[in-house]
Amino acid sequence: MKRFDNFWLAAAIGLIVPVAFGLLFFAVFYRGDLSLTDALLLYIERAPSLISKLILVSLAPNLFGVFACYHAQWWRACRGMVVSVLVYLAAAMFFI
Numbered sequence: 001m002k003r004f005d006n007f008w009l010a011a012a013i014g015l016i017v018p019v020a021f022g023l024l025f026f027a028v029f030y031r032g033d034l035s036l037t038d039a040l041l042l043y044i045e046r047a048p049s050l051i052s053k054l055i056l057v058s059l060a061p062n063l064f065g066v067f068a069c070y071h072a073q074w075w076r077a078c079r080g081m082v083v084s085v086l087v088y089l090a091a092a093m094f095f096i
Contacts, residue, residue, distance in 0.1 A: 010069065010077035014062050014084025022058030044095075052095035059088055 023036070032039055043050050062085050069078035 005074040005076050007076045007080040010065070010074075010080030011084050012080075014065060014081045015087065017061045017065070018055070018058040018084075018088055021061050022054055025057060026054060048095040052092040055088055055092040055095070059085060062088070 026040065027036055030036065030039055034042065040051075043054075062081055066078055066081045066085065069075075069081055
């Protein structure tokens with residue numbers, strides 16, 4: 001299974017999965033009259049602390065991915081996932 005131990009593959013997956021998970025999370029729990037894109041833009045404009053919390057919640061699959069790669073001893077993939085987590089943490093700090 002060395003083909004999955006790839007830094008760039010794990011980094012790409014780590015950048016895509018939180019976006020999908022965050023949108024899914026927001027779509028499930030949002031109960032407003034606005035469309036999802038309008039609501040997200042409104043939250044970015046008026047309540048950036050909620051966006052930072054959404055980013056932090058969307059990191060849950062990545063943290064599980066880091067644990068899974070570490071447990072499988074895929075060290076390059078683990079590094080790629082950690083780099084993508086750091087990118088999202090930096091984005092969350094921007095909205096605080």
